[in-house]
Amino acid sequence: MALELINRSWLEGGEQDRVLSALHLLREFVVVEAETRTNLMADLKIKSNDLSALRFVLDGSDEGAVSPRALGHHLGITSASTTALVNRLEHAGYLRREPDPKDRRGLVLHTTQAARVLLESSLQRQVSSLLTAAGSFNPDELAVVEDFLQAVTDALRS
Amino acid sequence: MALELINRSWLEGGEQDRVLSALHLLREFVVVEAETRTNLMADLKIKSNDLSALRFVLDGSDEGAVSPRALGHHLGITSASTTALVNRLEHAGYLRREPDPKDRRGLVLHTTQAARVLLESSLQRQVSSLLTAAGSFNPDELAVVEDFLQAVTDALRS
DNA sequence: CGATGTATCTAGATCGTCTAGTAGTTAGAG
DNA sequence: CTCTAACTACTAGACGATCTAGATACATCG
Numbered sequence: 001m002a003l004e005l006i007n008r009s010w011l012e013g014g015e016q017d018r019v020l021s022a023l024h025l026l027r028e029f030v031v032v033e034a035e036t037r038t039n040l041m042a043d044l045k046i047k048s049n050d051l052s053a054l055r056f057v058l059d060g061s062d063e064g065a066v067s068p069r070a071l072g073h074h075l076g077i078t079s080a081s082t083t084a085l086v087n088r089l090e091h092a093g094y095l096r097r098e099p100d101p102k103d104r105r106g107l108v109l110h111t112t113q114a115a116r117v118l119l120e121s122s123l124q125r126q127v128s129s130l131l132t133a134a135g136s137f138n139p140d141e142l143a144v145v146e147d148f149l150q151a152v153t154d155a156l157r158s
Numbered sequence: 159m160a161l162e163l164i165n166r167s168w169l170e171g172g173e174q175d176r177v178l179s180a181l182h183l184l185r186e187f188v189v190v191e192a193e194t195r196t197n198l199m200a201d202l203k204i205k206s207n208d209l210s211a212l213r214f215v216l217d218g219s220d221e222g223a224v225s226p227r228a229l230g231h232h233l234g235i236t237s238a239s240t241t242a243l244v245n246r247l248e249h250a251g252y253l254r255r256e257p258d259p260k261d262r263r264g265l266v267l268h269t270t271q272a273a274r275v276l277l278e279s280s281l282q283r284q285v286s287s288l289l290t291a292a293g294s295f296n297p298d299e300l301a302v303v304e305d306f307l308q309a310v311t312d313a314l315r316s
Numbered sequence: 317c318g319a320t321g322t323a324t325c326t327a328g329a330t331c332g333t334c335t336a337g338t339a340g341t342t343a344g345a346g
Numbered sequence: 347c348t349c350t351a352a353c354t355a356c357t358a359g360a361c362g363a364t365c366t367a368g369a370t371a372c373a374t375c376g
Contacts, residue, residue, distance in 0.1 A: 242333075
């Protein structure tokens with residue numbers, strides 16, 4: 001959010017035009033990236049938190065099971081809201097509930113193949129565009145970009 | 159959103175490690191940036207759309223009046239929702255309604271000084287951190303960064 | 317075994333948005 | 347210049363996603 005406000009009177013201006021220009025481009029990227037997310041929500045006909053949930057389950061199912069508990073904690077919502085959210089996504093055909101073999105109280109969430117196919121077909125074009133765009137820079141240039149991104153990320157974290 | 163999923167099986171891997179690494183850092187930045195927005199929402203005790211509205215009125219009040227109509231259109235919500243949103247922000251002391259001198263049907267929205275002070279104090283530290291971080295790169299490096307950001311932004315837009 | 321903690325779910329309330337429709341104001345066609 | 351169509355903001359009522367509170371089933375530890 002800090003980025004979105006950076007074009008106001010935070011700097012007297014003049015001597016750091018180049019820095020401001022770079023940060024403006026960074027802001028522009030963030031805004032456009034947010035739009036792709038909005039478009040995806042429209043494609044899948046789901047809301048923001050449901051899309052975040054889908055991504056979390058999709059990522060997590062690689063390295064281990066995702067429980068409703070973990071999902072709710074990740075999203076910062078209550079267990080009641082998590083139940084409702086999983087109900088929605090299961091009913092929409094994006095998620096499946098399965099019993100947790102290690103704890104009979106628990107559940108394990110999995111994305112359906114339909115969800116994975118839908119996500120991939122929606123994003124494949126953008127992802128390959130991104131890879132092509134970034135691929136046109138040489139290793140030295142990418143090293144500079146990485147340093148910059150690391151620096152601004154650390155700046156926001158502090 | 160494409161970025162958030164880029165660490166999955168989109169690439170056979172190997173020959174483009176550097177490219178993937180840069181895009182991962184870009185993703186990391188997007189995630190951290192989103193967290194700063196969440197923190198700001200908690201600070202101001204308002205929700206996402208209300209914060210976007212505040213930013214829109216704040217930006218727009220420089221170059222011309224912002225009407226509820228324009229605000230609602232920008233946010234993609236109906237006029238009824240806009241009325242309710244402006245009610246909330248006005249009641250919270252962040253916004254003022256004033257009659258539009260040029261059209262007696264219309265209103266003009268202004269942020270209160272309290273809102274500006276609160277936003278500035280919440281963001282000043284992060285903005286100066288960002289400027290410091292970006293300021294440690296020389297003009298040549300910043301030019302590379304700008305090219306990269308422009309390229310990935312264009313890639314997402316296409 | 318029994319006590320306490322954990323994982324999920326249900327019931328009812330709250331809040332932001334929506335659809336539908338109202339009153340006042342503007343502006344263009346005749 | 348007037349009449350009518352379009353526009354601006356608002357109100358009323360409904361819906362959906364979230365919340366608080368509490369219920370139920372299972373786990374874990376003394």
